[in-house]
Amino acid sequence: MKKSLFLFLLLNFFLSSFSSAQAQSCTGETFSGNRPLYAFCNSLLYLRASLHWTYHAVNGTLDVAYRAPQSASGWVAWAINPSATGMIGANAFLAFPDSSTGAVTIWTTQFHSRNPTVQNEGLSFPVYNREAEYASGFYTIYATLELPANSTKVNSVWQSSTQLQNGEPSGHPTYGDNTNSKEILDLLSGQTTAAGGGNSRQHRKNIHGVMNAVSWGIMMPTGVIIARYLKVFPSAHPAWYYLHIACQISAYIIGVSGWGLGLKLGSESPGIVHHKHRNIGITLFVLATLQVFALFLRPDKKNKYRIYWNVYHHTIGYLVIILSVVNIFKGFDILLPANKWKHAYIAVIVLMAAVAVFLEVFTWIVVLRRRSKKSENSQHSHGVSGYGVKQNQGV
Numbered sequence: 001m002k003k004s005l006f007l008f009l010l011l012n013f014f015l016s017s018f019s020s021a022q023a024q025s026c027t028g029e030t031f032s033g034n035r036p037l038y039a040f041c042n043s044l045l046y047l048r049a050s051l052h053w054t055y056h057a058v059n060g061t062l063d064v065a066y067r068a069p070q071s072a073s074g075w076v077a078w079a080i081n082p083s084a085t086g087m088i089g090a091n092a093f094l095a096f097p098d099s100s101t102g103a104v105t106i107w108t109t110q111f112h113s114r115n116p117t118v119q120n121e122g123l124s125f126p127v128y129n130r131e132a133e134y135a136s137g138f139y140t141i142y143a144t145l146e147l148p149a150n151s152t153k154v155n156s157v158w159q160s161s162t163q164l165q166n167g168e169p170s171g172h173p174t175y176g177d178n179t180n181s182k183e184i185l186d187l188l189s190g191q192t193t194a195a196g197g198g199n200s201r202q203h204r205k206n207i208h209g210v211m212n213a214v215s216w217g218i219m220m221p222t223g224v225i226i227a228r229y230l231k232v233f234p235s236a237h238p239a240w241y242y243l244h245i246a247c248q249i250s251a252y253i254i255g256v257s258g259w260g261l262g263l264k265l266g267s268e269s270p271g272i273v274h275h276k277h278r279n280i281g282i283t284l285f286v287l288a289t290l291q292v293f294a295l296f297l298r299p300d301k302k303n304k305y306r307i308y309w310n311v312y313h314h315t316i317g318y319l320v321i322i323l324s325v326v327n328i329f330k331g332f333d334i335l336l337p338a339n340k341w342k343h344a345y346i347a348v349i350v351l352m353a354a355v356a357v358f359l360e361v362f363t364w365i366v367v368l369r370r371r372s373k374k375s376e377n378s379q380h381s382h383g384v385s386g387y388g389v390k391q392n393q394g395v
């Protein structure tokens with residue numbers, strides 16, 4: 001019985017992954033009216049869109065169909081950029097619902113800035129035909145155009161968004177798929193290459209994400225757990241201190257490298273600023289650097305100022321951990337990796353929190369036992385800080 005249930009689930013899994021792989025292939029897509037199939041098609045890497053085209057070498061024209069999922073109240077766009085990769089300079093076809101009739105409209109427009117007011121205007125190359133339609137969750141844009149400079153390698157850019165203002169397309173998300181959606185397309189072969197180093201940029205964004213999640217988000221909290229829970233045990237002295245320092249210094253080195261990579265990535269896309277993520281990142285760098293240098297100013301444990309230093313060190317330390325976790329989640333929202341990465345990180349945090357709660361309870365039991373034992377032996381000596389262990393505290 002159990003075995004058949006397992007087989008049934010396994011079969012379902014394969015069938016569903018098979019059908020989703022099918023859905024991503026452009027080859028099965030058909031078009032309305034009596035449109036013949038196009039000579040080529042590509043399933044685009046982002047925004048689940050696809051592009052179909054036929055190139056006519058005799059007169060340098062292109063018949064193209066761009067299809068992308070979107071709600072009927074949103075908009076999609078496909079563009080050729082004759083002068084550069086990306087949005088600035090793009091000559092775009094935009095499909096969206098007419099604000100008064102609701103009928104699908106198609107406009108052509110040229111983008112000269114990052115925050116343009118979209119208008120229906122001529123393109124820098126002749127357009128012989130343009131149409132758009134909406135059916136079962138997908139927009140399709142049809143166009144016939146003359147390729148700029150008869151070039152068979154074109155910078156292609158595409159977009160999809162639900163943001164409209166006064167009934168006209170206006171703005172789109174500036175993260176994830178919506179910033180990666182560009183490529184250089186070879187119309188003769190159907191081969192694509194990443195535009196503007198897009199793939200290596202994506203790769204570096206992923207490296208930035210992994211480095212920072214591991215250093216700020218896992219190693220630093222682990223270092224805090226080591227310090228807080230190991231030092232109660234006299235036998236762990238002074239090992240806890242060196243473990244704590246080793247953990248935090250390596251986390252700091254990896255974290256600052258990941259932070260630097262983040263700043264570099266930010267400086268490479270001047271039009272897009274993730275203000276909160278950037279500001280929290282800079283704050284984290286300042287606070288963590290302060291922690292490292294405060295180490296050299298640490299008063300001796302017999303010094304009366306040592307307690308203030310401890311309060312300072314713990315406050316900044318916990319603040320760094322909280323801000324780190326917040327910023328890692330902000331990073332997830334920008335990078336939009338597959339959900340499994342976010343889930344894995346949540347699992348790690350929950351595990352660390354569970355370990356901390358367990359050790360907290362365990363430690364208090366140890367400390368309280370120790371106290372009652374001590375007060376049996378003598379009537380005084382409760383210690384000054386932490387868990388009441390005056391001896392062996394700190395180094």
Ligand SMILES: *[C@@H]1O[C@H](CO)[C@@H](O)[C@H](O)[C@H]1NC(C)=O
Binds near residue numbers: 057058059060150152
């Ligand atoms: C456009 O380029 C193709 C090949 O690159 C060539 O065969 C064709 O004659 C050119 N057409 C025009 C109109 O220049």
Ligand SMILES: *[C@@H]1O[C@H](CO)[C@@H](O)[C@H](O)[C@H]1NC(C)=O
Binds near residue numbers: 056059060128
């Ligand atoms: C370009 O050539 C194709 C194929 O011969 C033809 O179908 C199309 O009408 C031509 N377009 C123009 C604008 O001349």
